[in-house]
Amino acid sequence: MAGCPIGGLPGFGKHGQEENDMQNSKYITVLVPGGLLDLGKVEAISLVAGKYDLTCYLTSAQNLRLLGASDDNLEEIKGALAGLGLIVKEPGRFPKPRICFGMPYCNLGLVDTFALSDRIWSRFGGRTGVKPKLKIALSGCPASCAGSMLVDIGIIATRNGFDMYAGGKGGALPKIGKLIARGLTEEEAVDLVGELVDYHASKTGKKQRMAKLIDEPDFPKRITS
Ligand code: SF4
Structure with missing residues (x-):
């Protein structure tokens, strides 16, 4: 799985995948002001999602949640996203309308x-x-x-x-x-x-x-x- 495909969601894996699914049950939320994703952001997200085998989920708050991270790579992924100019949701951040x-x-x-x-x-x-x-x-x-x-x-x-x-x-x-x-x-x-x-x-x-x-x-x- 690479990029943001449909299917293969963590927690919905095939038999024998449950343990792996639990390990990869962490996620990162990217704030999307105005719900607008320009091409640059789409490319940046696709790059990171592809590299770390993440799935993209659109939240009801118009943000983008990247599913399938683990404790081992969570901080690294956040750093990669921030390095590409994306805003990662963190405690204390102002709630984007x-x-x-x-x-x-x-x-x-x-x-x-x-x-x-x-x-x-x-x-x-x-x-x-x-x-x-x-x-x-x-x-x-x-x-x-x-x-x-x-x-x-x-x-x-x-x-x-x-x-x-x-x-x-x-x-x-x-x-x-x-x-x-x-x-x-x-x-x-x-x-x-x-x-x-x-x-x-x-x-x-x-x-x-x-x-x-x-x-x-x-x-x-x-x-x-
Ligand atoms: S709230 Fe009004 S302006 Fe906004 S999408 Fe709905 S109908 Fe259109």
Whole structure:
């Protein structure tokens, strides 16, 4: 197996392969800002996946997970990916927003979601010390294809500016986020993302979903719903 083929997934091996599958059950997640993979990134990932016999899996957060690593080569693979300019997910990294493809590709799109995602990533992507369990999504219109109401921080473009939701989550006990701001400018929406991430960090020990914090009296919201 080389590159990113379908099949041959770790854990789904033929008889007699179980032990090998267990050894190769480690993975590395490559962050893909905006869900965009240019040709250079595709080639870099293909090179590393081919060399280490890894399989590519697309995550629901629009990242790329390389399956089939082992304790023996995990750090080496991370180094190879970083050396090729790819961003490897590590604890404390800012959570890259999941986005819909918005304007100009979707005829309902009200904003260029790639550009706004870039803006958020440029401003916050270098942050460290971000607490786990924080997810951000950005949708280019109220149809909310990126699932903005089902994440910790959700942004939705409307004809009257950006609405923001917080405290949504999926999982076994899903929750719809609460509307915390309405009709923001892009600048205000980006500022509020920063405020929310800071608030989450200040109130969280190891890890925590925003849903647990949303009813705190000092929660950073622009409207009371
Ligand atoms: S949320 Fe709106 S703009 Fe984004 S993909 Fe869905 S319909 Fe299109």
